Amino acid sequence: MIKPVLVIHGGAGAIPRTETTPEVRQQYEDALRQILNEAGAILAIGGSALDAVTEAVRLLEECPLFNAGYGAVFTSAGKHELDASIMNGKTLQSGAIANVTTVRNPILAARAVMERSSHVFLVGTGADDFAREQGLECVDPAFFSTTARREQLDRVQRTLGGGMVLDHDAQSLSAAPLDEDKKLGTVGAVALDSHGNLAAATSTGGMTNKQPGRVGDAPMIGAGCYANNRSCAVSTTGTGEMFIRMVAAYDVSAQMEYAGRTLEEATHSVVYDKLPTIAGAGGLIAVDAEGNISLPFNTEGMYRGYIKVGEQPFVAIHDKPEEALLSQDG
Ligand code: ASP
Secondary structure, eight states: OOOOEEEEEEEEEOOOTTTOOHHHHHHHHHHHHHHHHHHHHHHHTTOOHHHHHHHHHHHHHHOTTSSSSTTOOOBTTSOOOEEEEEEETTTOOEEEEEEESSBSOHHHHHHHHHHHSSOSEEEHHHHHHHHHHTTOOBOOGGGGOOHHHHHHHHHHHHHHTTSOSOOTTSOOOOOSSSOTTTOBOOEEEEEEOTTSOEEEEEEEOOOTTBOTTOOOSTTSBTTTEEEOTTSEEEEEEEOHHHHHHTTHHHHHHHHHHHHOOOHHHHHHIIIIIIGGGGTOOEEEEEEETTOOEEOOBSSSEEEEEEEETTSOOEEESSOOTTGGGOSTTO
């Protein structure tokens, strides 16, 4: 019998070991736990994996702690450009949007593209206009700004000038459990429902100080998001350019389908073996059609958690104690 499961992530990155307080850490863990409980309830009443990942990502977008929707990072021009994608493992239907600036919940726009357009991927003003026409809530672009993110942009521009924010050797400047300036803060969710269907969703503000117009892996089906009932559902977080070049999310699925690998063998191959060969930093969450889970990352930490229906949620930021425990029976 299938035990439904929901897995989420809130981005991977470096850890300011000395500056994290238990209170701040608790804040992140509580947010993850609450989102798992709320979105996991959909699976508990027989709801679909697609609805569970949509709601989980919508809640992560609403939470300013995470870099998606409200609280998204700034581009080098001091604006927000949001990307999101979603995929249904049963039908391989997919929807994605990139560089939107007004849709309050980019994941809802991605889902609308999947279900209410004849396309897979809309970008820029066309995507914003489509979302508005579909009746989705649109906001002034300033809605997404928070003081913390503005200060983060200022810090990064002072420290790195025109550079990107992925230098994990740079000195920590933040009190959050994962350094906000070095965190690869995409959010995502994958799920298996009681009907045996898989789904994946990913949403991001991208990377702090990114060039206007830049699109990362998060909205690219196969790179930052993939779901197929024949194999697994995957959502990634990390240096998007490398995840695109590795076609990371699809590679996990392909290794399972074509090479007969287990979920864990496939995810470990991508995260620990393949991505590092091109300096790809980050991690992913994945669930297979049997309910096995894998949450590997090659950075110091990744905000992550999962809930199996009928059980308490598990959340973690730094250590990897769960790897050995994650089987459908575990
Ligand atoms: N993968 C995202 C991107 O490149 C960043 C992240 O994971 O935080 O836009």
